[in-house]
Amino acid sequence: MSDARPAQSFGGESLLFLTDEQLRQGIEAMFFAYRGFTADPDRILAEMAYGRAHHRAIHFINRAPGTTVNNLLAILGVTKQSLNRVLRTLIADGLVESRVGTQDKRERHLFLTPEGAALESKLSDAQRVRMxxxxxxxxxxxxxxxRQVLEAMMDREMRRTYANLRDSAT
Amino acid sequence: MSDARPAQSFGGESLLFLTDEQLRQGIEAMFFAYRGFTADPDRILAEMAYGRAHHRAIHFINRAPGTTVNNLLAILGVTKQSLNRVLRTLIADGLVESRVGTQDKRERHLFLTPEGAALESKLSDAQRVRMxxxxxxxxxxxxxxxRQVLEAMMDREMRRTYANLRDSAT
DNA sequence: TTGGAATGTCAACAAGACTGACATAAGCTG
DNA sequence: CAGCTTATGTCAGTCTTGTTGACATTCCAA
Known part of the structure; x- marks a missing residue:
């Protein structure tokens, strides 16, 4: 596993890019880049009483308006209790609206209010500038x-979720 | 900022890759990929009483043996109180050794013990498999x-840190 | 109709980040 | 040498965000 030799022969091209050192550089690049990736929205969120979890919820509600709590849960990969705390504050602050389902009254469908959409824009814009x-x-x-490497780094299930979101683009 | 039109003319090539939708896909790819990136070591860490913070400390002590606390602080981008909590448990558990500096006795130089190195290998191996x-x-x-995009996503200072680590590769 | 499954909420707890205050030891400077 | 600065460690308290457990509501199927 911890060999330091170059990888051997895959499809004939490029034999010299899979050393442990190369992989470690990729790992460190991911670590530092993710810090940069979240830095700008984090600064905005810190001014309000919100955190990264609120950003994620807002982002995906904007992405899939009317989504249920359960669906959002699957996308975010946290427990429903954890998500609920975040949603509760967003609803209390008037950024998110929760409508009881018409067909299945157990479900809550989530939407951004105009204020919620405004914050979403602000956060997304900041993140997009860097991107x-x-x-x-x-x-x-x-x-x-x-994009190819990132997708290859995902779990099978995440890849499905990601593709679904991508293909549902308006 | 929130225009939905394609980006205009940069160096003549490719006019159609900077729409907000393209950027959003990149943002979501980063989000999901990072989850995958940390999933394997997280599973190992959860079995012991450790978290991601311990992994990061161990990784960079392995990467730069003998590094001082202050230097590690700069790399990790956390407060000394936060790092100290982690280091204290790692030292108490015999995974990290802290040696008083010979030239400047205020400094503590950090090293992995054989046990620490073993855990580092285990975690790195898991992460490298996916990578x-x-x-x-x-x-x-x-x-x-x-690698190019990740580096371009870093802050100036992180980029320096990253490059220093990369160039100090044995 | 009744019991189980799905959905969501509330409460309590833990990890890991943060700030602020302070102690100690060592280096540096006038 | 005295006093300032630097490096490190620690204590206390707070915040965000994850967890589990318990429970209420609603739906569905035997």
Whole structure:
């Protein structure tokens, strides 16, 4: 497992990119990049009484308006109790609306209020600025590779969720 | 900021990759991929009484043996109180050794004990397995792009830290 | 109709981040 | 040497966000 030799022969191309050192650099790049990735929205959230969990909820409610709590749970990968605390404050603060399902009254369908949508925009814009700048700096081919590796890093189930969201784009 | 039009003209190539939708997909890919990225070591850590914070400390002490507390603080980007809690348990459990500096006796130099190194291997191996598989699946050119975009996503200071670690590779 | 499954809520707890205050030891400077 | 600064460690308290357990409501199927 911890061999330090280059990887051997896959499909004939490039034999020299799978050393442990190369992999470690990728691991560290993920660590530092994720810090940058969350830094800008975190700054905005810190000003209000919110955290990263609120951002995630707002993001995916905006992405799939009318989604149920259970569906959001599957996307976020946390317990319903954890999500509920976040949703409760967002609803109390008037950023999210929770409507009892018409067909199944056990379900709650979630929507952003205009105030919620405004915060979503603010957070997304901040995050997109950095993303856009990184994409510009790296160039379109790098972006394609970036997306490929990220997708390959996901679990099977996450990959499904990600693809569903992607394909449901308006 | 929230325009939905394609980006305009950069260096003549590829005009159609900077829409908000494209950026949002990148953002979601980062979110899901990071979950996958941490999933395997997290599972191992959960069995012991450790968390992700311990993993990060162990990783970078292994990467830069003899590093001082202050230096580790800068790399990890947390407060000394937060790091200290983690280091205290790692030292108490005999995974990390803290040696008083010979030149500057205020400094503590940190090293992994054999037990610490064993855990580091176990965690790194688990993380590398996924990384290696993602790299293989995506291919070498994708990996190059992946690394470029990640680096472009970092803050200036993180980029320096990252480059220093990378260049100090044995 | 009744018992189980699904959905959501409330309460309590733990990890890990944070700030603030303070102690100690060592280096540095005038 | 005296006094300031630096490096580290610690105590206390708070916040976010994850967890489990218990429970209420609603739906569905035997």
């Amino acid at each position: 856009r700048s990184a994409y510009k700096e790296a160039g379109p081919e790098a972006v394609a590779g970036f | 290696r598989s993602a790299y293989k699946e995506a291919g070498p050119e994708a990996v190059a792009g992946f």
